[in-house]
Amino acid sequence: MRTITHIVLHCTATPQSATVAGILNYWRTQLGWKNPGYHILIEPNGTCHRLLADEVPSNGVKGHNAHSLHVSYIGGVDGRGRPLDTRTPHQLAEMERIVRRWKAEHPNAQVVGHRDFPGVTKACPSFDARTWWVSIH
Template sequence: MRTITHIVLHCTACPQSATVASILNYWRQELGWKTPGYHIIIPPDGCSQRLVPDEQVSNGVAGHNARSLHVSYIGGVDGQGRPLDNRTPAQLAEMERIVRRWKAQHPNAQVVGHRDFPGVTKACPCFDALTWWASVTRK
């Protein structure tokens, strides 16, 4: 079993109308990735889809994947492509469910956003993951 030090939250930085298939195709065709960027992706309806088993490494944050689990919501930009936290209530609920499950399995793992890693210049996940997780754990 891998030692997990980070549970990383992402957005796809594309319109919420994007499909999982189109995102997978982009990674394969445009980026040349053999492995998806996230373990789980959450469309606007909240029906998450498993892309990579937790036991395997995904392509979420360069240099940090061996010890990370990655979850993303589809969205994260406005109509002009600017960063925006536009998670639907269903995405919010599903992200919380997934992170709570992973945190129970890996209690020492930190919940962070992609943008929280050194050298990352992206706005991803377009919200403050640390603040969000703190608010979730106060419930």
């Protein structure tokens, strides 16, 4: 079992209408990734898609994947592509459920956003993950 030091929250930085198939295709064909960027992806209606087993590193944050778990919601931008927390109530509930489960399994792991890693210039997940986590637990 991997030692998990970070539970990383993401957004896809796409409209909420983006599809799981389209996101997977982009990673494969445009980025050339063999593994997905997240372990779990949450649709606006709350449906969760397991993209990768927790035991397998994803492509979530370059240089930090060996010890991280990654969950993302579809969305995270406004109509002009600017960062905006667009999580629906269903996505919020599912993200909380997933993070609580992972924290129970890895109590020493920090809950952070993609943007919280050194050198990352993205706004992802378009909200402050640390503040969100503190506010709900």
